[in-house]
Amino acid sequence: MHQYWFKPKTYGYGATPVTWEGWAFMIGYLIFIVAMSVALLANQPGVEAWLTWIAVLVPATIAITLLARQKTEGGWRWRWGRKNSRNAS
Numbered sequence: 001m002h003q004y005w006f007k008p009k010t011y012g013y014g015a016t017p018v019t020w021e022g023w024a025f026m027i028g029y030l031i032f033i034v035a036m037s038v039a040l041l042a043n044q045p046g047v048e049a050w051l052t053w054i055a056v057l058v059p060a061t062i063a064i065t066l067l068a069r070q071k072t073e074g075g076w077r078w079r080w081g082r083k084n085s086r087n088a089s
Contacts, residue, residue: 004073011081015072022071029064033057 005022006015017023040049
């Protein structure tokens with residue numbers, strides 16, 4: 001059985017965590033980004049630190065996006081909200 005961690009957003013593009021695994025994944029990513037930012041940019045703010053920060057951030061963001069897409073029920077696409085069951089006349 002395949003368990004989904006995210007559900008598609010009602011409006012727009014993307015997903016929202018709905019299980020503890022999805023929330024833990026997103027919180028872990030946030031902790032990673034904050035720790036990396038503090039470690040790289042607080043001690044030696046300079047061009048090398050910023051380039052290293054970008055070189056780590058971009059692949060990490062791509063990886064989290066790919067996993068979130070894989071763990072989203074119904075996939076990612078642009079959504080305009082819930083369908084209205086009543087006919088407008």
